[in-house]
């Protein structure tokens with residue numbers, strides 16, 4: 001209930017993308033709470049300022065924002081790549097593009113995030129070792145690599161098999177090339193049935209695309 005609580009505490013309003021945002025910081029912040037029995041003054045709830053904007057609804061790759069202020073979490077890439085254990089519904093896979101952990105598209109297009117400032121908190125900074133890497137590098141990770149590179153990071157939550165499942169989907173959505181197809185073939189021999197199933201799907205995508213010459217890719 002962090003968002004409704006934060007809205008009532010005056011920290012911002014819940015936007016049409018269903019995240020909390022405010023006029024000075026946009027929405028790129030996390031929420032946290034301190035519990036106390038101090039008799040603090042009661043804050044005024046924040047008022048909404050989305051107006052007629054619907055940029056987040058239009059930008060969502062999977063149509064997860066089914067109505068203003070209403071999210072179908074089962075379609076959200078954040079859910080599919082982080083929380084879902086098991087197989088990603090096939091009809092959503094082509095829409096996921098190359099997003100291998102979470103998604104921020106609905107926030108990236110929000111006009112209020114023009115005012116968002118990068119945090120000075122080191123834990124929120126991108127890690128050099130995993131920044132600007134190609135999919136084939138992630139696809140080559142062993143379980144040890146996964147644990148080493150994600151120590152202390154939220155990416156751990158996806159789990160090794162879940163993470164490689166996400167990479168397999170992204171490979172299926174990538175433009176066809178010998179490197180991409182080679183990575184998929186390698187994942188199709190992975191010990192995990194979950195990874196193998198997604199790699200088989202990815203392989204079929206490239207087979208089809210090579211025939212039609214059409215590459216379906218949302219980068």
Ligand code: B12
Nearest residue numbers: 001002004017018019020030031071073076078079102103
């Ligand atoms: C479950 C969850 C998800 C789910 C569902 C998200 C959703 N929008 O419903 C999934 C996995 C999809 C998800 C994704 C993301 N999440 Co999330 N998530 C949560 C979590 C753990 C619980 C939210 C929840 O379900 N609360 C319980 C329900 C009952 O509350 P609610 O949906 O707000 O509903 C209330 C009202 O809105 C209203 N209501 C809702 N529906 C209806 C319907 C009717 C008819 C009525 C009358 C009322 C009503 O009543 C409810 C009670 O007040 C919170 C942390 C927390 N503990 O709160 C983080 C949290 C919301 N997530 C967060 C973040 C950052 C994300 C992502 C950006 C991560 C990413 N980069 O991939 C994405 C954003 C996706 C999006 N557009 O929302 C942050 C948001 C920060 C912010 N500025 O708002 C939070 C607060 C975590 C944190 N501590 O910072 N998340």
Ligand code: SF4
Nearest residue numbers: 060076077103105106
């Ligand atoms: S996080 Fe991505 S998939 Fe989820 S609602 Fe926002 S744009 Fe859509």
Ligand code: SF4
Nearest residue numbers: 015016050053056110
């Ligand atoms: S993109 Fe527009 S509609 Fe969506 S939360 Fe931001 S201001 Fe509101």
